[in-house]
Amino acid sequence: MSILLEGGNRPTINQHGTYAIVAITKHGVELARNLSNSFQHADLYYMKKFEKGDEEARDIQLFEGSVRLLLPSLFQAYKGIILIISLGAVVRMIAPLLKDKKTDPGVVVIDDKGENVISVLSGHLGGANELTREVAAALGARPIITTASDVQKTIPVDLFGKRFGWVWDSAEKLTPVSASVVNEEKIAVVQESGEKEWWDYDRPLPENIQTYASIQEALKAKTAAALVITHRHLTEQEKPILANGVLYRPKVIVLGMGCNRGTSMQEIESVIQETLDELGFSIKSVKAISTIDLKKDEEGLLETAAKYGWEFVYYTPEQLNMIEMEHPSETVYKYTGAYGVSEPAARLCSGTQKLALVKKKSGNVTISVAVISHDGGKEHD
Structure with a gap:
């Protein structure tokens, strides 16, 4: 979606998340795109001249014109606004929009290098202080909070994780x-x-x-x-x-996948959902699809990963063959150069040897499922 910002009319935005991330520079756009990968409930806006080509698939909204004309719509729609714009410019742009600390959204500013994250507006009631901490942690930046008494010093439920x-x-x-x-x-x-x-x-x-x-x-x-x-x-x-x-x-599920050439996204998606239901796992916890490099241009896999915002990871046959397999296949080796695809790809991508599902073939799709283990974690399979 592209938004043309002109004086006189309030632009129409498509709000999906709770927070908005806005960038207007080349470096700011890269920061914003990286940040949006962590903040799943944030909508991303940046200038059309920095278009990458994947904006429609990622629901990124592009705009042309002055960002000042976009802010009134964002103020009305979002709980928090993250701006990768200079602090002085932000202060001037939001000044006419301020109403009340009970209703104004939290506003956070990030410098163009991503070194500092500053709580600007509605630090307490608007949650900008906690948002500042979370954004800074995600970027490895320095949180700057100037309120005399800090927020609750507890868990921010809506920002948790x-x-x-x-x-x-x-x-x-x-x-x-x-x-x-x-x-x-x-x-x-x-x-x-x-x-x-x-x-x-x-x-x-x-x-x-x-x-x-x-x-x-x-x-x-x-x-x-x-x-x-x-x-x-x-x-x-x-x-x-x-x-x-x-x-x-949490994003802990890795799907190792293989499929016949030309398998539709609908079939792949159906097998994934059916398999996760059988395991009692949530599709919201999927982190990545992993496969062999022969499938790096497989449209059905790419479309599925893009639809859900999952990582798409692929490995060479040599990399896959270095991983121990329970079910190596001479037939698979004949066609791919690897003794298996879904099983070793899931293990390699997740970093775990114990799989929740070693391998299942369904129609044109083969799937393996791994759960990423974090130290001290208690994984269920």
Whole structure:
């Protein structure tokens, strides 16, 4: 989508996420594109002259004209706005838009080199201070917060894990769970998979927040709210944890895939969903499709990866043959030079030897499934 910014008319935007990322320079666009890979609930806007060609597939919105004319629409639509624009210019552009600290969105500014992330507006109520921390962590930058008293010094529920690419299963309980956290009620954190470095403050976890080894243990503790991080679907016995809980999906699933030439995206997508359902895994936790380099131009695989925003990784036959396989195939070797595709690709991409699914053939598709392990993680297969 391309937006023409002209005086007099408020431009129409397509809002999908909670946050907007905006860039107007060449270096800023690269920063913004990298940041948007981590912030799954953010919409990306940048100038059309920096078009890369993949904007439509990634739902990136391009604009022509002054960015100042875009900001009123963003102010009205988003909870937070991340601007890779000079601080002085931002201050001048947003000044006419300011209404009230209770309603103004959080505004964060990043310098063009990505070295500093500055909380500019609505640091407390608008969440800009926590957004600044998360953005800085994602970029490896320095967070700059100037409010005298910092925000709650606790877990920001709607930003939790965003720098790792975690996504919510549902936003339904974000508000009540956030209220429980802010009000220092008893909170359970249950993590079965995903990155463990989510608490990056130089102080202990607040006393009201406790980690539990399992959902059942957290249920027995009768906490006021819960944050659950897992790639798998919950059982009926576990679902009560979500009565006042948010379920986060870390990006930990790697799909090793092979297919016959010309296999449609629809068939590939159907096999993936069917396989994940059989395993009890969420498609929202898929990180990548991995395959052999012979398939690097396979349209069905590329279209599927693009649709879901997954990484697309491929390896040479020599790389795949270095990986131990349970089911090496002379037939596959005859046609590809590798003794297997889906199985070794899943192992190589995930860095794990134990697969949740070693290999399954369905129609024109062969699939293997791996779960990336993080130190101390408890993976379910």
